[in-house]
Amino acid sequence: MAEDGLSKASILDAAEGALRKFGLAKTNMSDVARALGVSHAALYRHYENKAALRLAVVERWMGGVFEPLGAVLAEEAPPETKLYRWLSALREFKRERARQDPELFAMYAALVAETAGALEGHARLLAEQLAGIIEAGAASGAFVCKDARQAAAGVFYAFTRFHHAAHAAEWDTPESEAGFEAVWQLTLRGLGAGS
Amino acid sequence: MAEDGLSKASILDAAEGALRKFGLAKTNMSDVARALGVSHAALYRHYENKAALRLAVVERWMGGVFEPLGAVLAEEAPPETKLYRWLSALREFKRERARQDPELFAMYAALVAETAGALEGHARLLAEQLAGIIEAGAASGAFVCKDARQAAAGVFYAFTRFHHAAHAAEWDTPESEAGFEAVWQLTLRGLGAGS
Numbered sequence: 001m002a003e004d005g006l007s008k009a010s011i012l013d014a015a016e017g018a019l020r021k022f023g024l025a026k027t028n029m030s031d032v033a034r035a036l037g038v039s040h041a042a043l044y045r046h047y048e049n050k051a052a053l054r055l056a057v058v059e060r061w062m063g064g065v066f067e068p069l070g071a072v073l074a075e076e077a078p079p080e081t082k083l084y085r086w087l088s089a090l091r092e093f094k095r096e097r098a099r100q101d102p103e104l105f106a107m108y109a110a111l112v113a114e115t116a117g118a119l120e121g122h123a124r125l126l127a128e129q130l131a132g133i134i135e136a137g138a139a140s141g142a143f144v145c146k147d148a149r150q151a152a153a154g155v156f157y158a159f160t161r162f163h164h165a166a167h168a169a170e171w172d173t174p175e176s177e178a179g180f181e182a183v184w185q186l187t188l189r190g191l192g193a194g195s
Numbered sequence: 196m197a198e199d200g201l202s203k204a205s206i207l208d209a210a211e212g213a214l215r216k217f218g219l220a221k222t223n224m225s226d227v228a229r230a231l232g233v234s235h236a237a238l239y240r241h242y243e244n245k246a247a248l249r250l251a252v253v254e255r256w257m258g259g260v261f262e263p264l265g266a267v268l269a270e271e272a273p274p275e276t277k278l279y280r281w282l283s284a285l286r287e288f289k290r291e292r293a294r295q296d297p298e299l300f301a302m303y304a305a306l307v308a309e310t311a312g313a314l315e316g317h318a319r320l321l322a323e324q325l326a327g328i329i330e331a332g333a334a335s336g337a338f339v340c341k342d343a344r345q346a347a348a349g350v351f352y353a354f355t356r357f358h359h360a361a362h363a364a365e366w367d368t369p370e371s372e373a374g375f376e377a378v379w380q381l382t383l384r385g386l387g388a389g390s
Contacts, residue, residue, distance in 0.1 A: 027383065028271040032360070045346065141352035145371075150373075150377050150380065151377070151380075151381065153374055153377040154374075154377030154378045154379075154381035155375065155379060155381065157353075157356050157375075157377060157378050158352075158353035158354075158378050158381060158382075159353075160355045160356040160362070161352050161355040161359075164356075164361070164362075166359070166361035166362070167355070167359075178348065179348060179349075179352040180352075182345050182346070182348040182349030182352060183349045183352050183353050184349075185345065185346075185349060185385075186346065186349035186353060186381070186382060186385035186386070187349065187353075187381060187385065188385075189385045189386075190380075190382060190384040190385030191381070191384075192384065
């Protein structure tokens with residue numbers, strides 16, 4: 001916590017609340033400062049402008065997924081199991097969020113789409129985790145693949161339907177369940193598992 | 196052409212124009228009848244209500260893809276080649292449409308999303324074509340797969356990023372190009388090609 005008593009979490013909570021209340025176009029730094037009961041200047045000492053604050057809000061939101069994914073990475077499990085659990089955890093995390101608070105989920109989906117650079121960095125971190133699992137699998141002989149990074153990009157794209165917010169409306173359907181399994185079978189074999 | 200001189204194409208053209216001009220919420224049957232210079236009653240003889248007319252407009256729009264896809268199906272080519280060409284043709288068709296008239300593309304994307312049943316039937320037709328290519332490949336030994344329908348569903352979902360309108364904004368990026376190839380490599384191997 002900074003000298004002025006403003007923690008990062010409290011600022012981001014206030015910003016999230018203001019965005020939810022007023023929408024992206026109408027929320028400004030004054031709304032956030034007011035919600036915190038501090039001056040403009042105090043808020044600006046933490047975030048130099050609205051864009052910086054917005055990016056921090058979006059990054060915290062997106063970063064939430066690294067908790068369940070980190071837990072999967074820390075498990076002792078064969079690479080195929082680990083990959084399946086990682087993909088399922090990514091899907092389940094997003095699905096739970098969309099279920100629990102559809103409005104907030106939709107707000108963040110729009111915010112992410114409008115915040116330059118936010119998604120790219122996030123997707124890169126996810127692709128690196130995926131590549132790590134695939135590399136370990138290739139090293140142990142569980143997978144047979146020449147280029148773990150390309151394979152990771154392929155797997156990440158192939159599961160778009162189950163982790164990209166644009167498809168949230170269909171995540172609770174039986175078709176989505178069957179589709180996930182179908183893409184998983186294709187992926188498992190595509191990585192040379194069992195070959 | 197019907198007795199009243201109204202062809203299906205002219206009605207759908209008029210409806211598309213009206214939708215474009217007024218938007219989905221505000222377009223009604225009178226706007227379409229007016230654009231055609233005919234009475235309400237004349238239009239209702241062809242489409243019993245706005246929902247039926249809208250579905251016909253959407254189905255014509257989506258059905259356009261079956262021309263290039265049909266051409267691929269008619270070619271003499273090995274199954275791997277045919278599958279690659281089919282997936283590329285689907286992608287290229289959508290990408291061209293999004294490029295040529297982004298506004299119309301976005302309008303239709305919204306219309307498809309709001310028209311119950313439109314997408315399901317369309318996706319089923321696409322999945323059947325895919326299953327046909329995969330089945331033929333399994334029969335010739337080019338692919339090794341137990342369940343062509345499940346494999347087709349997997350492939351269709353895996354390429355979501357390259358054919359679903361929600362991702363149109365990124366179709367012209369180098370990442371999308373590389374992503375398509377990465378998913379293709381995963382798919383080709385996932386279908387047991389060359390095994």
